[in-house]
Amino acid sequence: MGILAGKAVVITGAGQGLGRAFATHAVANGAAVVINDVDEPLARKVADLISLRGGEAVVSGGCVTDPEQAQAMVDTCTAAFGRIDGLVNNAGIRYQADIGQDDPDRMRELVEVNVLGTLYCINAAVRSMRRGSIVNLGSVAMVGQPTALTYSASKGAVASITAGAANELHERGIRVNAVCPLAWTRMAAADTKATPSGPPETIAPLVTYLLSDRAAKITGQLIRFANGKLHVMGQTSPKAPVIESDEWDVDKIAEAFEEALEPEDPAWVRWGVRT
Template identity: 50%
Template sequence: MASLDGKAVVVTGAGRGLGEAYAWQLCRAGAMVVVNDVDAEAATRTADEIRTGGFPAIASTHSVTDPEAAAAIVDLCVDRFGRIDGLVNNAGLTYESLPWDDDPQQARELIEVNVLGTIYTGLAALRAMKDHGSGSIVNISSGASFGQRTLGAYSASKGAVASLTYSWALDLEAAGIRVNAVCPVAYTRMAWSSERVRRKVFPEHTPDRVAPLIVFLLSDDSEGITGQMIRCNGPQLHLVGQPYFKAPILERDTWDTDTVERAFTEVFQAHLEPYGLEKRLPPRLRDWLTPATA
């Protein structure tokens, strides 16, 4: 097992579910952990149980949606454990809604936690890590970033986390800080609330089956690994390909609506991309692939 002896780690959203599993396995690997959750009862319970198990842990009930509170989470780690070596940006919200039924306030709250919370806590952590020239940040993204029905706001937020991960990895490599993203799939309270998810995520896909990946990415054993998005659903572990510019690439001195239309009709029509996790074909590509009937 990868060793985290002497390392201090913050896990947000660690009061239950995946975050709780991460905190436990990080401690078992030797880390000192800040258990952060806005649910004070859950954060305190988890931290108390970890300490009862003989491991160093402290609870934080700060909200990641406030930059000063997010910075206070990192400050607590540094004050109590002397430094911060790792951050798991796990705090997140989700809900399902068709676009025309979506609630703007609910969407705002989700973005504040999933995107801004990741940014605020990450900025505080990376500034502290930069002072001692090393560290590892694991952001929690999702395969939903490819596009998933009834999860528009959530999918957008996790796509933002993926892009943030790639950008931070570029910016922070010279500072000795690695940044990766994990797309976990596990049977948690989030899964219980969704009939669609329950059909695909089974009770045996428990959070502790994802946690070893987090331990590895925070350990020195993963030195040299940065800018990656990795999916783990328990049985499966695989890398997620990054977006790319797809050939053919057409060039003209100038484009107008007629030449753009010809580009799609004569060339791009055969290269349109399936979209969403279900890899749905665009209608024009479906029509092009289906021979016309007399």
């Protein structure tokens, strides 16, 4: 029957690349899926392929930046399958631009897709989801990547969305995690400094696992999966020591840094993000 038998899942940006891989893998493991993509003919090709293989899939076109379209995806899922158990916020865009040379229109479009699209889809899904799993698409770019400031900012926002939604929804039995993958897709090809990586299908088992009941104790996590390496990413937390004083001035602050507070290397140094 498969690890996702009986579950209905909405997957955004599923017309190609990672989204297509997530959809076909979920169906192979028993799920019924809603295929969303701004390019509806691409979404229909994926749905047709799934149907030919004996799986269940329906299409909901439209862009995630439209909250009405986000709601329509969820409504399509509940109408077709009677429920919604999972949401994969895969739709996203990226591009390269030096700071100071970025195009404000492209910046706005990226934030609307990557950040607002994720928010709109979560907002719509939880209205109908009784229990289940939400998987967001993060990126290690969140630690700071040259020539990708807007993209890095958007993925930092996705990390915060993941943490906030997981905190708020856990008592309702809805888990929220983010996958930070590395795979060779059309989006990766847009990165002129991208390093070689595996196909999208290598990431799909992780998403299927997070959608399943076997991951019932996993929530609020940022999970990196790249080139055969799987690990949980550390999240923001205080670093000891915490120094207290009734009065602070510049000299006391300078003394604290010179004698006690040891700044960490920037995240992009620790992660070895290329320059």
